[in-house]
Amino acid sequence: MNKYLLLVYFGATLFFTSCSKNDDTPVVIDKTPPTPEATDITVQNFMWQSMNAYYFWQADVPDLADNRFSNDDDYVKYLESEQDPGTFFYNLCNNHIEKVGEASAVDRFSFYTEDYKELTQSFSGISKSNGLEFGLSLYGNGDQVFGYVRYIVPNSNAATKDIKRGDIFTGVNGVPLNRDNYIDLLFGTNDTYTLNMGSISNTTISNSEKEVTLTKEEGLIENPVFLTKVIEVNGQKIGYLMYNSFTSEFDKKLNTAFDELKAAGITDLVLDLRYNPGGRVNSAVLLSSMIYGTYTDKPLLKARYNTKLQSQFKQEDLTSYFADTLDDNTPITTLNLNKVYVLATRSTASASELVMNGLDPYIDVVHIGTATTGKNEFSVTFVDDYDNGNVYDPEREDKINPKNSWAIQPLLGRNENADGFSDYTKGLFPDYELSEDLSNLGVLGSTDEPLLAKAISLITGSTAKKDFSVRVPVQLLTSSKMFTPVKDNMYMDFKNPIPLIKK
Known part of the structure; x- marks a missing residue:
């Protein structure tokens, strides 16, 4: 040769x-x-x-x-x-x-x-960023672009400014955003830019006089365990966890979050992956184990490689099992649930989808939101x-x-679940379809935030007591996370x- x-x-x-x-x-x-x-x-x-x-x-x-x-x-x-x-x-x-x-x-x-x-x-959660996480969508003649704030990274430049979840912006440095310029204006070489803010009234997006100046800073560390909360409704204790990236450096903090939820005696879990584009597979294995159990004899996923490699592996060598410890041998805290409510959208991808697909043969995964990205390769x-x-x-x-x-x-390669299923290139589809509403994004973790409210209504059985109609559904073009080195x-x-x- x-x-x-x-x-x-x-x-x-x-x-x-x-x-x-x-x-x-x-x-x-x-x-x-x-x-x-x-x-x-x-x-x-x-x-x-x-x-x-x-x-x-x-x-x-x-x-x-x-x-x-x-x-x-x-x-x-x-x-x-x-x-x-x-x-x-x-x-x-x-x-x-x-x-x-x-x-x-x-x-x-x-x-x-x-x-x-x-x-x-x-991959370690360190980047040059101003801490503003946002989505981008089209409006007007189809070429105009606007942004909407999803969340602010704590201890970032954006965290010190007058800007919050749900805010709208339509331009940068006085230039209206469109299909041709949004990448250069928002993700170009300028570390500092000024957002020209806007608003939504009914279904109409309008400009405002407000401006917010942001600066990207080196070395911003984002903790993906964004929010952990215990919600009590009619005597039921519901755990809520918003997790925004599968990052190994924060596996201990993820385990600590499950410590808190278990100590509080929760009976149900709402896992918010709506903005989680993925990350490390082993962190997905750990999260799955924290939800379902530390069953080291049960397969969570099976890897499938190219033809040249696949034939050389023994079947057991292709399989990843549920885990009972972190990488440093710290015991995993598990909730041993038989059902989990997952908030997932088009921005939910790869390792997030792996958790949903991997748990599906074992427990009831109730998907609330919209279809996911459909990234089934590692x-x-x-x-x-x-x-x-x-x-x-x-x-x-x-x-x-x-x-x-x-x-x-x-x-x-691709990761199959224990049933051999990996064919979700068009995304995982929701059990309860509910788009985020740009006119009512709500406060993350609040019982009035629409996606979380829907999960709570399903858990408590109060499904007829709240209006879940969407006036201005998100029509996602892309998001700020897709312009980071890690992407999805x-x-x-x-x-x-x-x-x-x-x-």
């Missing part, structure tokens, strides 16, 4: 984990990296290596075939054929949305970044660290090629890798 092609085989020492204690199966990539000559193809080389070995649709992309190149020169010429690494990456993907559009896309979620450090910090972060199989490991920062800061986050990613852990064996 050409020395530039990757041979993937098992029985050695690179462990591919599905986030359980018993699913470590070794993977070794055998390949001697080429030495770039006249043209710098360092980034392209590392991208091809990783995609050939791990990409979920590797068998469906001719340029990723193991026998694609007949000799070294063919391989190098191919890497040199596209000088832009970003374009090169999307060309390796299977009908990527960036190349073919949403209607024809197979791969909707693989992505790259030129700065792996920014990406990995985001990914892993790859960087230019050949001796570690190009898998990112925070303990190997000094081993990453200092001349290549790029990272890729390709889709590696669901990522797996790779553990215990060692340098690869070379021929």
